[in-house]
Amino acid sequence: MRKAIIDKLTILAESAKYDVSCASSGSTRQNNSQGIGSANRWGICHSFTEDGRCVALLKIMLTNFCMYDCAYCINRRSNDIERATFSPRELAKLTIEFYRRNYIEGLFLSSGVIKNADHTMEKMLQVVKLLRIEHHYHGYIHMKTIPGASPELIYQAGLYADRLSINLEIPTEDNLKQLAPEKDHQSVYKPMHFIQQYALESKEERKKHRHAPRFAPAGQSTQLIVGATDETDRDILNLTSILYKRPTMKRVYYSGFVPVNEYDKRLPIVNEVPRKREHRLYQADWLLRFYQFNVHEIVNENYPTLDLDLDPKLSWALRHPHLFPVDVNRASYEQILRVPGIGVKSARMIVAARRHSALTVNALKQIGIVMKRAQYFITCRDKLGTTVQEFTPEKVRLALTTRTLSSETLPAQFSLHF
Incomplete structure (x- = not known):
């Protein structure tokens, strides 16, 4: 493998590690005699990063250049960090080479936003199309959706990827505006709605026509940053409960705030990542999804925060x-x-x-x-x-x-x- 590709891989894999919204597939994509790889709903191999995070798939960014200057993000445009960009063909070839060497069983593809949302989505979509069409790859692909992307590009992405995700990041609009003035929740909720609409339409179409194309069969997910702003566990879980009422929302992920930009005075001073709080939120999330609990039973006015000593x-x-x-x-x-x-x-x-x-x-x-x-x-x-x-x-x-x-x-x- 050429040194230039290895250097890009090192930079862009490091840039992607703070996005935790990837997991086992929940999708079945059968192989045939003309392709390679396969995905099944029981999940795929997982590995662990140095900081203890569980990572599935080849977790990589197309580029860590970004037009946004979000206070909490290591890839913000004002940071003086090493930057790199894969061409769509380079990244598709790298994924196939890693798969053939049995390093990975799938791809988690993210990217910084370059020029605008649609330009970035088009580049990411080229990677996925090369894998599916040119390399006949049938393994699992999780693709990030860029806030503000057009419905047409979202629809195409859902035809090739198994799961789509788009991150809310900061739970409330006011706090998002403080840390990322160029962003708003509406640019996230709109793509979420499009993904849901296309997935439900695809499901209905497949009832009539067995071979109709599937749209994002593993659904969608999102991520919330915990501890960067002053939301209580009650605020976070109330939002989670609302998101889970969307029929295609499969997972909400919680990422403990990592102080990667300590110089920014808008961010809290933390001595360690709030791992225990993150863990308790995941446990509460399971109560909502599998144990028939109502969010108000877990957190309410009298108990707005989760007990860190007890599950x-x-x-x-x-x-x-x-x-x-x-x-x-x-x-x-x-x-x-x-x-x-x-x-x-x-x-x-x-x-x-x-x-x-x-x-x-x-x-x-x-x-x-x-x-x-x-x-x-x-x-x-x-x-x-x-x-x-x-x-x-x-x-x-x-x-x-x-x-x-x-x-x-x-x-x-x-x-x-x-």
């Missing part, structure tokens, strides 16, 4: 001790799903297993529930120990957040099951 599900349970303990042999699936330490798969297995016999502690352990947390919130055929109401939420919290506890602090039942 959101456990925090909610401790605020509602009157709903527990839950009898796993009689409670509904929905009630069991809300027990700390019981996941979606475990809840389904409990409902299925109890049809044959009453569940015991050993049976629950075999199913895989986390007894360390669940024991305070359930009852079964056996005696489990002290429930949250008997032990009080405060003591349960202390027990689950303190690593070393004296036996004098806890009843015998707790020390036995901890």
Whole structure:
């Protein structure tokens, strides 16, 4: 591989690492005898960057030149950093070479904005078309959509890419204007609407015509920066809840603010990236998507921020001790799903297993529930120990957040099951 290409790869892969809105495919794209690669909905290989971020695919920018001067972005036009640009043909060839060497199984393509949104989208679209048409590549492609791009280019992108994404970045319009005066949320929401419209039209068309083209079969995603501005977790999750009401929105990603431009006085001074807050937001996100929680149950006026010491599900349970303990042999699936330490798969297995016999502690352990947390919130055929109401939420919290506890602090039942 030529040194010039390696140098570009080094610069543009580094520039792309702060965009976390990529993951496993969620898309099936079957290969045929005339092409290479394939994508399936169970996902693809993941790797990890030096700072611990999970990265799927070849994560690369077409260029890190950018016409915008966003305070939070390493690629802002006023930064004195190394710049590079791939030609569409160079990047398509690089992707194929990496795939054939078994380095990657797909592509995550992003770019700085050069000249204008449509010019940038056209260049990115050339890369994807070269891969699909000239190289007959059937692997997974996630392509970023440029804010303000025309509907025609978005439609073409969706015919070739498996997933499209466009980042809101800052959760509220006012704060976005402070850090990125040249941007607005409307230029993001419009492409989001176009992606949704084309995807739904494609779905309806395929009901009538089996071989009609699919549009972005893995849906769309977006990313929010956490900690660069003063939004509370309540503000962020309320926005997330609204976004998930869009039928094609598959994932909202949360990126802890990284102070890459510490000289900009508009940005907060942080000693470390708010990883724990980012983690709690992802856990709350799962409660919204898979655990049938309403956003107001997780965060509200009384609890606008997530508890950093407890996962959101456990925090909610401790605020509602009157709903527990839950009898796993009689409670509904929905009630069991809300027990700390019981996941979606475990809840389904409990409902299925109890049809044959009453569940015991050993049976629950075999199913895989986390007894360390669940024991305070359930009852079964056996005696489990002290429930949250008997032990009080405060003591349960202390027990689950303190690593070393004296036996004098806890009843015998707790020390036995901890």
